[in-house]
Amino acid sequence: MSQMPPNGVKNPLLELQDVMFVGSGKELLARTNLTLGSGGRTVIMGPNGAGKSLLMRLAHGLLQPSQGRIVAGGNGSAFPRQAMVFQRPVLLRRSTIANVTHALALNGVPRRLRRPLAEQSLERFGLANHSHRPARTLSGGEQQRLALARAWAIEPGILFLDEPSAALDPAATKAVEDAVNAFHANGTKIVMTTHDLGQARRLADDVVFMCCGRVMEHTAAARFFEAPATAAAATFLRGELVLDVPAPGCSTQ
Amino acid sequence: MNSHDPFTLALSLILSGDPGLFGIIQLSLQVSLSAVFVASLIGLPLGAAIALFRFPGRGLVITLLNALMGLPPVVAGLLVYLSLSRAGPLGQFGLLFTPTAMVIAQTLLVLPIIAALTRQAIEDLWEEYREQLQSMGSGRVRAIPTLLWDARITLTTAVLAGFGRASAEVGAVLIVGGNIEGVTRVMTTAIALETSKGDLALALALGLVLLTLVAAVNATAYLLGQMSRSRMQ
Ligand SMILES: Nc1ncnc2c1ncn2[C@@H]1O[C@H](COP(=O)(O)OP(=O)(O)OP(=O)(O)O)[C@@H](O)[C@H]1O
Ligand SMILES: [Mg+2]
Numbered sequence: 001m002s003q004m005p006p007n008g009v010k011n012p013l014l015e016l017q018d019v020m021f022v023g024s025g026k027e028l029l030a031r032t033n034l035t036l037g038s039g040g041r042t043v044i045m046g047p048n049g050a051g052k053s054l055l056m057r058l059a060h061g062l063l064q065p066s067q068g069r070i071v072a073g074g075n076g077s078a079f080p081r082q083a084m085v086f087q088r089p090v091l092l093r094r095s096t097i098a099n100v101t102h103a104l105a106l107n108g109v110p111r112r113l114r115r116p117l118a119e120q121s122l123e124r125f126g127l128a129n130h131s132h133r134p135a136r137t138l139s140g141g142e143q144q145r146l147a148l149a150r151a152w153a154i155e156p157g158i159l160f161l162d163e164p165s166a167a168l169d170p171a172a173t174k175a176v177e178d179a180v181n182a183f184h185a186n187g188t189k190i191v192m193t194t195h196d197l198g199q200a201r202r203l204a205d206d207v208v209f210m211c212c213g214r215v216m217e218h219t220a221a222a223r224f225f226e227a228p229a230t231a232a233a234a235t236f237l238r239g240e241l242v243l244d245v246p247a248p249g250c251s252t253q
Numbered sequence: 254m255n256s257h258d259p260f261t262l263a264l265s266l267i268l269s270g271d272p273g274l275f276g277i278i279q280l281s282l283q284v285s286l287s288a289v290f291v292a293s294l295i296g297l298p299l300g301a302a303i304a305l306f307r308f309p310g311r312g313l314v315i316t317l318l319n320a321l322m323g324l325p326p327v328v329a330g331l332l333v334y335l336s337l338s339r340a341g342p343l344g345q346f347g348l349l350f351t352p353t354a355m356v357i358a359q360t361l362l363v364l365p366i367i368a369a370l371t372r373q374a375i376e377d378l379w380e381e382y383r384e385q386l387q388s389m390g391s392g393r394v395r396a397i398p399t400l401l402w403d404a405r406i407t408l409t410t411a412v413l414a415g416f417g418r419a420s421a422e423v424g425a426v427l428i429v430g431g432n433i434e435g436v437t438r439v440m441t442t443a444i445a446l447e448t449s450k451g452d453l454a455l456a457l458a459l460g461l462v463l464l465t466l467v468a469a470v471n472a473t474a475y476l477l478g479q480m481s482r483s484r485m486q
Contacts, residue, residue, distance in 0.1 A: 062387055083388065090385035093403040102399065106389045154389075 012073030013038040013080055013158060013189050014059060019068035021058060029054055030214040031068070036158070038073070041180065041190040043200045043221070046210035047236065052193040053162050055210065059191065060084050060160050080157025080189070081107065087163040089147035091135040096127055096146055099135045100153050107154045121153035122146075125179070141172030148179045159183050161192035165199070177203060197237075201225060209233045262454030263461060274458055281439040284352055284426065285419040288359030289367075293412050296364050300371025301401055305379060305393045315372065321365035326358075330428030333358040337429065350431040355439070358425035363415035370411035374404045406481040413474045417467055 014036040021029040029051050036042055036059070044052045057063045059070060060082055072079045083103075092099050100118035109117065122128050125145045130138060135146060144164065151159055161180065165173040173196075180203055184190055194200050200207065204221035209228065216230045228234050266274050303314060335341050337349040337357075348354045378400050386396050401408065423441035430437035432446050440459045448456040 057384075060388065062384055084384075086385070090382060092382075092399070093405075103389050106386075106391050106395070150389075 011038045012036070015071050015073055016055075016059060016065075017069050017071060019058060019065040019070060021054060021063065022066040028213050029058070032215050034059075034208065034215060034218060035073070036189060036191060037206075038157075038189050039184075039187060040205035041184055041192070041203050042206050042208060043204035044191065044193045044208045044210060045200055045233075045236070046216075048195075049212075050210040051213040052210055054213075055208075055215070056084075056160050056162055056191060056193065081154060082158050082160070083151035083154055083156040084160040084162070085144070085147045085151055085164045087166050089143045091138075091143060091146060094135060095132050096135045096138065097122060097131040099146060100150050103150045104153055109154075117153050121149045124152060124182075125149040125175075141168055141175065144168060144172065145175060145179075148176070152179075152183070155186070156183075156188055158189040158191065161190070163193055163195065166195065173199070209236070211236070259453035259457050263458035266454060266458040267461065271458075274455065276435065277438055277440055277443050277459060278462055280352065280437075281420060281441070284355045284439060285359060285416060287356045288363055288419050289412060289416045291356065291360045292363040292367050292415055296367030296415075297371050297401055297408060298397065300368040300373075301375045301397045303368070303372045304375035305396065305400075315369075318365050318369040318372065322369050324362060324365060326362055326422040326424035327428065328424075329361045330358050330425035333361060333425070333429050349429060350433060350437055352430070352437060354429040355426045355437060358429045359419040359422070362422060362425055363419050366415045366418060367411050370414065371401075371404075371408060374407040374411070375400050378404050406477050410474045410477050413470050413477075417470045420470075421463065421467060 012035045016032055016034040019029065019032045019034075020027065032055070034055075044055060046052055054063070058065055061070070062084075092102060094102070097115070097118050100121055101114040104114040104117055105111075119128070119131070122131055125148055127138075127142065127145055127149055130142065135143070138146060148164075161176075164180075165176040168176065177199065180190055180192065190203075192203070194203075201221070204224075206218065206220050207224040208218045209216045209224070209230065209232070211232045216232050217224075217228065219229055223229075224233070225237065228237060303311065303318075333354060334349065336343045337346070337354055338344055339349075348357070379396065382396070382400065382403070386399065391399065421441065423445050426437070426439055427442045427445065430439070430442065432438050432442040440463050444456045444459050444463070447453075447459075
C-alpha cells in the first residue's frame with residue numbers, strides 16, 4: 001500500500017502528482033497533489049482567475065504540466081475514457097446527430113453502432129426532433145444539451161464540466177444539473193466548476209477550493225460548507241455576494 | 254444591324270451549336286477542371302498540414318505561398334515550357350504543346366491559391382475547434398479530415414477562385430499549348446489570336462461564353478459566402 005492516496009480518497013481514478021504549470025513566465029498553478037476518486041461529484045470552487053479551468057484542462061490532458069505528472073488511479077491501470085463540456089459548446093458545422101456520431105468515431109466505436117447510439121443519446125436529452133438540423137442553429141440551451149448528449153454517447157469514465165450552466169436560464173440550468181446527476185448515477189466521475197454556490201451545494205460530494213493558482217483544500221462537501229479548513233475558503237463562502245473579488249488570505253495555506 | 258456584324262454572327266455560332274466553337278469550349282473546361290482537380294488534391298491537404306503543424310521555415314513557406322497566388326501566368330508558362338522542352342528535365346516525355354502541358358501549367362497557377370486559402374481557413378477553424386477536438390481524443394492528423402469537411406464551404410470558394418483563375422488566364426496555356434487548332438486551342442488563346450487574325454465572331458462568341466462562365470463561378474462563390482455566414486451548414 002505504498003500508493004495510499006492523500007485526502008483518504010478511495011478508489012483513485014486520476015491522480016495529479018506534484019503538478020505545476022507555468023505560463024507566460026508566471027507560475028499559474030503551484031505544486032499540486034490531488035486525487036480524484038471514482039464515482040463522486042467533485043466541484044472545484046474559487047474566485048475568478050484562481051486557476052480552476054487551468055486545473056481541469058491539466059487533469060483532462062488539454063494542457064501538459066510544466067512539472068509533475070498525471071496518472072491513472074491505482075497502479076498501472078488505464079486512463080478512463082474522458083469527455084469535457086465547456087461553458088460555450090464548440091459544435092461542428094454539421095447536423096446535430098453528426099456531432100454525436102463524430103465523437104463516437106473518434107472514440108473508436110464501429111460505424112454501424114454509431115447512429116443507433118447517437119439517436120439514443122439525442123433522445124435522452126430531448127433532441128431527437130432536431131437530429132438533422134445544423135447544430136449551430138440550435139439555441140444556447142439546446143447546444144449545451146447537445147454537448148451533454150455527445151459526452152453521454154461515449155460513456156465516459158470521467159466527465160469534466162467547466163461552468164456548464166453559466167450562460168443558461170434556470171430551466172436549462174436545471175437540465176444541466178439533471179444531466180450531471182444522470183452521469184453520476186451511471187457511474188461517471190464528475191469534475192466540474194461553478195460560480196453558483198447553490199448549484200455547488202446541490203451537486204457536490206467533495207469540494208476542491210482554489211485561490212490564486214493554488215489548491216487550498218480538498219474537503220467533503222458537507223464539511224466544506226459547514227466549516228472549511230482554510231480561512232480563504234471561509235471568506236469566500238461568507239462573501240457570497242462578492243464572488244468576483246479574490247478572497248484574501250490566499251498566501252497563507 | 255446586318256447579318257454580317259460580329260455580334261450577330263457570334264450569337265448564331267452559339268445557337269447553331271457550331272462544332273468548332275464547342276470543341277474549344279470543351280477543351281477549355283477539360284484543361285481547367287483537370288488543373289483544379291489536381292491542385293485541389295494536393296492543395297487541400299497541403300494547406301491543412303501547413304495550418305496544423307509547426308516546423309522550421311513555416312513562416313517562409315506561408316509567405317511564399319501567399320506571394321505565389323499572384324504568380325503571373327506567363328511566368329508559370331515559361332517555367333513549364335523550360336521543363337518540358339526537348340532540352341528540359343522532363344523533355345523526354347514529349348508533353349510540350351499537348352493539353353497535358355496546359356494542365357500542368359494551370360495546376361502550377363492554381364495550386365498556390367488553393368493551398369494558401371485552405372491554410373488560412375483551416376488555421377482559423379482549428380483555433381476554434383482545437384480544445385474540443387483534443388478533448389474528444391482527436392490528434393492533429395486525425396483532425397485534418399474533420400477540419401476539411403467543416404470548412405467545406407470556404408474551401409469550395411477557394412476551389413472556385415482557382416477555377417476562375419485557370420479558365421480566364423491566357424499566358425500559361427498559350428506558351429505551353431501553342432494554340433494549335435483542334436489540339437490545344439482553348440477559349441482564351443482563341444480570343445487572343447482570332448481577334449488579331451480578324452475572326453471577330455468566333456472571338457466574341459467565346460468571350461460571351463467565358464463571361465457567362467466567370468459570372469456563374471462568382472455568383473456561386475457569393476452565395477456560398479452568404480451561406481457560411483448564416484450558420485446554415
Ligand atoms: N495558457 C495560459 N497562458 C497564460 N496565462 C494563462 C493561461 N491559461 C490561464 N492563464 C491565466 O491563469 C489564471 C487562471 O486562469 P483560469 O482560467 O484557470 O481561472 P478560473 O479559476 O477558471 O477563473 P474563472 O472563474 O474566471 O473561470 C488567470 O490569471 C489566467 O489569465
Ligand atoms: Mg474558468
